Amino acid sequence: MPILPISSLPVATTPLAGTEQAAVVQGGVTKRVAASALGAPVITTSAVADGVPTAVATALVDSYASVVWEVTLFTATGERQQWCVCAYHDGYAGADATTANYTIFGPGPNSPAHDITVDVTGSGAGQTMRLVITAAAAGWSAGVQRVVAHSAGAA
Numbered sequence: 001m002p003i004l005p006i007s008s009l010p011v012a013t014t015p016l017a018g019t020e021q022a023a024v025v026q027g028g029v030t031k032r033v034a035a036s037a038l039g040a041p042v043i044t045t046s047a048v049a050d051g052v053p054t055a056v057a058t059a060l061v062d063s064y065a066s067v068v069w070e071v072t073l074f075t076a077t078g079e080r081q082q083w084c085v086c087a088y089h090d091g092y093a094g095a096d097a098t099t100a101n102y103t104i105f106g107p108g109p110n111s112p113a114h115d116i117t118v119d120v121t122g123s124g125a126g127q128t129m130r131l132v133i134t135a136a137a138a139g140w141s142a143g144v145q146r147v148v149a150h151s152a153g154a155a
Helices: none
Strands: 021-026 029-033 042-047 055-061 064-075 082-089 100-103 114-121 128-135 140-150
Touching: 029 055, 029 064, 042 128, 055 064, 055 140, 082 114, 082 128, 100 114, 128 140
Parallel strands: none
Antiparallel strands: 021 029, 042 140, 055 128, 064 082, 064 140, 082 100, 114 128
């Protein structure tokens, strides 16, 4: 593989999923890291089915102690509602979380048409904190951007 300067590499498509690899220099040594660890926003868009709880974003419990998500619900006809969801859990690396606590900021905690919750699912290294949306009517999609994710530390 030829050695190229970063400026010669092709430009990545955005938004990033968070799973891409990036290069960093740490202590004088070049290492790789997932884009999500750099604090770059991770944006996802999901259809939210009528009456079906849909996990629209996740964060690994062992990696993140707290997360702030910016949520935009929208329809093809232009209806739009926005919230900010701040969530944290009681777990840490080596101990599973048992609960997720969260606060929702926006046009009321939830609208009559939507229910937004955060829960914890799974166990061990794969345990995740999930942002879940249930729409009371068909035709809604959710755009979610992870704005801030604070690293989890050992107890």
